[in-house]
Amino acid sequence: MKTRSPAASVRFSCALLATVSWLSPLSAASADSHSAVISAIERATPRANEDARLLWDWAELGYLEQRSAARLAETLRAAGFTIEMGVGGIPTAFVASYGSGEPVVGILAEYDALPAMAQDAAPERSATDHSASGHACGHNLFGAGSALAAIAVKEALVATGGAGTIKFFGCPAEEGGGGKVHLSRAGVFAGCDAILSWHPGDANFAIAAGNLANVSARFRYTGVAAHASVNPWSGRSALDGLMLTAHALDMLREHMPDGARIHYTVTRGGGAPNVVPADAELYLYARHANPDELRDLWKRVLACGEAGALGTGTTMAVTVVNSNYARLPNMPLAKLYDRHLRASGGIVYTPEEHAFAEKLHTTLPASARALGTERDIQPIMEKTTSGSSDVADVSWQAPTGEMNTACLVPGTPAHSWQVVAAGGMSIGEKGMVLAARVLALSAVDLLSDAALRAEVAADFERRKAGRTYQSLLPADAKPPLDYRANGGGEL
Numbered sequence: 457m458k459t460r461s462p463a464a465s466v467r468f469s470c471a472l473l474a475t476v477s478w479l480s481p482l483s484a485a486s487a488d489s490h491s492a493v494i495s496a497i498e499r500a501t502p503r504a505n506e507d508a509r510l511l512w513d514w515a516e517l518g519y520l521e522q523r524s525a526a527r528l529a530e531t532l533r534a535a536g537f538t539i540e541m542g543v544g545g546i547p548t549a550f551v552a553s554y555g556s557g558e559p560v561v562g563i564l565a566e567y568d569a570l571p572a573m574a575q576d577a578a579p580e581r582s583a584t585d586h587s588a589s590g591h592a593c594g595h596n597l598f599g600a601g602s603a604l605a606a607i608a609v610k611e612a613l614v615a616t617g618g619a620g621t622i623k624f625f626g627c628p629a630e631e632g633g634g635g636k637v638h639l640s641r642a643g644v645f646a647g648c649d650a651i652l653s654w655h656p657g658d659a660n661f662a663i664a665a666g667n668l669a670n671v672s673a674r675f676r677y678t679g680v681a682a683h684a685s686v687n688p689w690s691g692r693s694a695l696d697g698l699m700l701t702a703h704a705l706d707m708l709r710e711h712m713p714d715g716a717r718i719h720y721t722v723t724r725g726g727g728a729p730n731v732v733p734a735d736a737e738l739y740l741y742a743r744h745a746n747p748d749e750l751r752d753l754w755k756r757v758l759a760c761g762e763a764g765a766l767g768t769g770t771t772m773a774v775t776v777v778n779s780n781y782a783r784l785p786n787m788p789l790a791k792l793y794d795r796h797l798r799a800s801g802g803i804v805y806t807p808e809e810h811a812f813a814e815k816l817h818t819t820l821p822a823s824a825r826a827l828g829t830e831r832d833i834q835p836i837m838e839k840t841t842s843g844s845s846d847v848a849d850v851s852w853q854a855p856t857g858e859m860n861t862a863c864l865v866p867g868t869p870a871h872s873w874q875v876v877a878a879g880g881m882s883i884g885e886k887g888m889v890l891a892a893r894v895l896a897l898s899a900v901d902l903l904s905d906a907a908l909r910a911e912v913a914a915d916f917e918r919r920k921a922g923r924t925y926q927s928l929l930p931a932d933a934k935p936p937l938d939y940r941a942n943g944g945g946e947l
């Protein structure tokens with residue numbers, strides 16, 4: 457796949473510069489920092505593309521991202537950042553900082569892959585080993601693009617003599633491991649005026665929407681084994697305990713707060729039908745947009761679990777696996793992203809990329825977002841989404857910006873082989889560079905504009921409405937560093 461020629465890149469960035477200066481009434485200082493950002497992005501893009509491809513190849517799972525974290529840390533160290541590895545007691549978490557004093561702007565990065573999602577950078581289903589891990593959420597781009605943005609901000613600070621600190625937060629294990637939950641609880645994000653995040657997606661838009669807080673847990677039932685026909689009266693079925701719990705949960709659904717979600721699977725239910733099962737496990741998620749409502753709902757979920765055990769003469773033990781908070785949106789940050797997205801413009805494919813996208817699009821449902829929309833900037837998204845993410849925990853530590861850029865062929869669903877396909881070639885890289893540009897331009901605005909920071913802070917306080925962050929994880933919960941140790945497909 458051909459990449460854009462250097463001549464085309466220069467033309468693109470000059471056009472962008474002109475657009476940026478024309479669209480916003482900039483002071484001379486911010487025009488200077490914007491042009492410094494754009495030229496720094498040009499210079500650092502080849503290394504960022506290499507980083508993205510290496511992370512894609514390695515596709516390391518949550519808390520096991522040693523090579524990916526080391527590579528990104530090396531890119532940032534070489535660019536003049538100070539690196540602190542192993543923050544929050546997590547070996548693959550790190551902070552890279554440049555500058556000194558206030559204000560402080562952070563940029564989030566992720567780099568974990570998903571089990572059994574291997575796929576070639578090809579527009580049809582193809583992989584040498586389908587059981588291998590793959591970057592089916594695009595976190596290779598998330599990591600490399602955020603490093604690119606941080607480097608561009610640093611270059612702008614150097615070029616303009618600007619004050620403040622830029623911090624890159626290398627956050628492991630987003631996929632079920634709650635990396636940022638543990639980093640939040642460890643205070644790693646404290647002291648930031650704003651934190652900028654993004655995610656590879658199939659369209660370009662800023663986000664000012666909440667999502668759902670969640671708790672995930674394993675309910676383990678222990679009973680007494682017996683022959684199911686010869687002496688069933690001697691047995692106590694762990695599976696019965698589980699099934700009674702499931703029934704109670706399904707009755708609870710009618711009386712849950714609006715918008716709540718409960719979903720579960722049976723991960724262990726016994727073996728042979730002629731043996732009363734002594735061991736059973738239910739794996740469950742509960743969610744709600746309001747963490748306080750979820751806290752109340754969770755007590756009722758636990759009561760269902762206890763009822764199941766009580767009614768069947770079995771015992772039950774709960775292990776909370778993870779818990780994400782609900783995202784606190786920030787409208788001034790969404791508007792800032794939106795303005796820079798519109799000034800930068802969407803993604804324009806080369807003929808080769810277009811052919812790739814067209815072929816891949818035939819593998820998507822007919823209702824999928826249309827090809828060509830990668831060129832557009834969608835309106836700011838304000839509707840609460842039903843997913844959960846550990847970025848939400850960060851959004852309670854400091855005002856946090858969120859957006860998607862079109863790193864994927866329009867219509868691509870999350871966690872699919874089509875994500876891996878586009879994320880390993882130039883389509884993914886183009887979306888990544890757009891994200892880096894918008895992140896860096898937004899960061900230099902925040903560093904240089906006290907009135908903007910005040911607006912962002914006021915929105916943060918208004919939405920918190922006096923509530924404080926209290927993770928739903930048990931107080932003594934530690935990062936589950938080995939949750940993917942054996943390939944760990946079950947989370």
Ligand SMILES: [Zn+2]
Pocket residue numbers: 593594595630655
């Ligand atoms: Zn993701």
